[in-house]
Amino acid sequence: MTTTAVTPFEFFTVSHLTRIGNLSAITLSELLSGLEQCSDASIFHHTFQTLSSHHFLTEGFSNDFAQWVLVDANRDALAEQLAALDIRDYSSIAALRSDLCRVVRDFCQDHPEFAQQSALERFYFCESVEVTVPFGFSATTLDEFRDGIIRLSHASFFFHFITSRLRLQLQTNDFSYWLADGLGLMTLAESINHIDVYTNTLDSARAKLLRLVDRERRKHDPSADGDSHSAR
Amino acid sequence: MTPVQMATRIPLDEYAAVIGAGELEELRALAKPLRGRSVQMINSTAVGGGVAEILNRLVPLAEELELPIRWDVMTGGEDFFEVTKSFHNALHGAPYHAESHDFAIFRDYNERNLHRLPLDAEFVVIHDPQPAALIEGRPKKANHWIWRCHIDLSHPNRAVWDFLEAYVSRYDGTIFSSPEFARQLRIPQYLFYPAIDPLSEKNRELPPEFIADVLSRFQIDPLRPILTQISRFDRLKDPVGVIRAYRIVKRYFDCQLVLAGGSASDDPEGAQVLKEVLQAAHGDSDVKVLELPAWAPLEVNALQRASTIVIQKSLREGFGLTVSEALWKKKPVVASAVGGIPTQVIHKHTGLLAHSVEGTAYQIRFLLSHPEIATRLGEHGHEHVKENFLITQNLKRYLTLFLSLSKA
Numbered sequence: 001m002t003t004t005a006v007t008p009f010e011f012f013t014v015s016h017l018t019r020i021g022n023l024s025a026i027t028l029s030e031l032l033s034g035l036e037q038c039s040d041a042s043i044f045h046h047t048f049q050t051l052s053s054h055h056f057l058t059e060g061f062s063n064d065f066a067q068w069v070l071v072d073a074n075r076d077a078l079a080e081q082l083a084a085l086d087i088r089d090y091s092s093i094a095a096l097r098s099d100l101c102r103v104v105r106d107f108c109q110d111h112p113e114f115a116q117q118s119a120l121e122r123f124y125f126c127e128s129v130e131v132t133v134p135f136g137f138s139a140t141t142l143d144e145f146r147d148g149i150i151r152l153s154h155a156s157f158f159f160h161f162i163t164s165r166l167r168l169q170l171q172t173n174d175f176s177y178w179l180a181d182g183l184g185l186m187t188l189a190e191s192i193n194h195i196d197v198y199t200n201t202l203d204s205a206r207a208k209l210l211r212l213v214d215r216e217r218r219k220h221d222p223s224a225d226g227d228s229h230s231a232r
Numbered sequence: 233m234t235p236v237q238m239a240t241r242i243p244l245d246e247y248a249a250v251i252g253a254g255e256l257e258e259l260r261a262l263a264k265p266l267r268g269r270s271v272q273m274i275n276s277t278a279v280g281g282g283v284a285e286i287l288n289r290l291v292p293l294a295e296e297l298e299l300p301i302r303w304d305v306m307t308g309g310e311d312f313f314e315v316t317k318s319f320h321n322a323l324h325g326a327p328y329h330a331e332s333h334d335f336a337i338f339r340d341y342n343e344r345n346l347h348r349l350p351l352d353a354e355f356v357v358i359h360d361p362q363p364a365a366l367i368e369g370r371p372k373k374a375n376h377w378i379w380r381c382h383i384d385l386s387h388p389n390r391a392v393w394d395f396l397e398a399y400v401s402r403y404d405g406t407i408f409s410s411p412e413f414a415r416q417l418r419i420p421q422y423l424f425y426p427a428i429d430p431l432s433e434k435n436r437e438l439p440p441e442f443i444a445d446v447l448s449r450f451q452i453d454p455l456r457p458i459l460t461q462i463s464r465f466d467r468l469k470d471p472v473g474v475i476r477a478y479r480i481v482k483r484y485f486d487c488q489l490v491l492a493g494g495s496a497s498d499d500p501e502g503a504q505v506l507k508e509v510l511q512a513a514h515g516d517s518d519v520k521v522l523e524l525p526a527w528a529p530l531e532v533n534a535l536q537r538a539s540t541i542v543i544q545k546s547l548r549e550g551f552g553l554t555v556s557e558a559l560w561k562k563k564p565v566v567a568s569a570v571g572g573i574p575t576q577v578i579h580k581h582t583g584l585l586a587h588s589v590e591g592t593a594y595q596i597r598f599l600l601s602h603p604e605i606a607t608r609l610g611e612h613g614h615e616h617v618k619e620n621f622l623i624t625q626n627l628k629r630y631l632t633l634f635l636s637l638s639k640a
Binding site: 013015016017018019020022024053054055056057061067070071120121122124126129131133134135136150151152153154155156 | 252253254255257258261262264265408411412414416420421422423569574578579581585587612615616619620628629631632633635636639
């Protein structure tokens with residue numbers, strides 16, 4: 001594979017601090033109020049960021065709101081609806097917040113008897129403070145891209161693969177965007193964008209991505225080594 | 233104040249086998265813009281207690297990342313530490329009537345320490361209330377000051393907190409171990425979890441022969457299920473409640489219970505609780521009440537690794553790092569939903585939470601009946617600790633904080 005991109009793919013490392021907010025909720029009605037008032041960084045923290053930090057779970061865990069409603073407020077049906085919101089469908093926090101609020105509001109309207117019930121533990125709204133630093137390596141070819149993917153931490157992989165949607169404001173990710181735009185590999189870009197992070201761990205998602213890249217490399221060079229570096 | 237001599241160093245590269253080369257590379261990338269920029273950690277004790285334990289591990293790792301970091305311990309007389317102990321309990325919510333004399337002693341020792349130490353590092357991290365007033369020595373907003381609070385401030389004594397808040401509010405930010413421990417403050421409040429060191433004696437892998445030897449020494453049968461709670465003998469850890477839960481489980485499973493904790497001989501209340509525990513266990517040879525020496529990390533490690541299920545049935549809890557220790561060893565954990573425990577035990581994902589003796593017994597029975605679920609919870613628990621509660625993550629949070637403060 002010798003195609004070289006004019007604009008290299010720059011790998012970044014990302015780290016998040018959690019900032020404790022001043023909002024909290026003990027009832028569903030307070031949760032709704034918090035969802036309406038909290039910062040975008042708070043919605044990000046309890047959805048995108050929490051999925052990243054629980055990347056090893058593949059079933060039943062989607063976001064902090066759903067988990068609190070399930071365990072502390074003991075409302076399985078609402079928890080299920082909140083967990084069903086897929087962050088990959090959103091390219092803006094405003095749209096995600098709107099859907100979270102709608103789901104909780106509808107439930108409270110349909111079940112006013114539950115809206116004011118106290119949960120076992122309080123929900124504390126926090127927010128993410130993101131810090132990014134260049135990793136110090138970049139890729140202009142598919143081979144270099146593959147090597148870079150292997151070196152990424154979970155957080156950095158998640159940053160490029162999932163949270164990039166918010167940055168790009170598109171239904172794609174940094175990897176697919178560059179593969180399509182930089183190397184012209186549209187099919188590969190699309191296949192990578194379809195990898196499911198909810199039913200995969202981040203490690204297995206990365207392994208799938210590498211398999212797709214290797215398949216592409218073998219198309220151009222049948223002797224390309226596909227298994228020498230599996231994802232950690 | 234004198235710089236602290238570090239304990240045995242574990243090279244940073246050795247953590248690659250635990251956290252992965254990518255995570256280690258990320259630490260180096262985050263540290264690169266901070267190279268050569270000074271950091272100072274200040275607390276009130278060089279040995280004993282969780283803070284000293286964490287700093288003992290954190291400081292050498294930061295040095296390896298080429299951060300000029302020093303750890304200083306403030307000095308104080310008996311009167312100072314008596315006052316700060318009372319403050320500590322009062323901040324936890326214990327009744328206390330503070331006298332103006334107490335505040336004067338606090339101020340006086342902080343002032344004396346101010347004269348001993350140049351507080352000119354770019355990032356100064358003050359741990360806990362004792363040295364909080366050192367902020368008086370801050371050179372005109374020239375550097376970044378952070379107050380790291382390791383205690384629960386959710387229900388503090390008003391007078392003590394008002395006194396302390398006047399200092400705390402002058403920092404650039406605070407760090408708490410749980411959102412519920414925090415206060416409503418105008419400065420940013422960050423969440424840093426306490427951390428365990430996966431390569432320390434308490435957490436590293438052990439040879440099976442050593443574990444077998446420890447079981448044999450304490451006459452624990454390795455062939456029957458072992459339920460374990462590791463905690464000091466303290467009513468808030470509810471050891472008698474654990475025995476009651478065990479007795480319910482025992483009706484269905486031929487299991488053993490291990491209650492192991494530090495020596496209670498120098499703690500009058502601990503000795504009384506131990507007596508109550510021994511009374512509750514009386515006549516049942518399958519209940520092992522073990523009074524371990526104050527420092528017995530390998531024995532604790534072996535008991536945790538030998539356990540079928542680890543229990544933490546606290547009535548109140550700070551963070552409860554014994555839970556992370558058990559999860560790191562891939563043990564299924566049944567624990568109370570109090571303090572920092574639910575952060576570690578995500579119900580049905582990394583362990584099971586309970587709210588009563590009966591609930592605890594039920595969850596234990598469930599796991600003994602479904603070992604495959606117990607195994608899965610343990611594996612997820614291990615990953616959860618790896619992602620959130622290891623010393624390398626703690627270091628990463630500090631690096632991120634320093635970068636964030638620099639950019640601000």
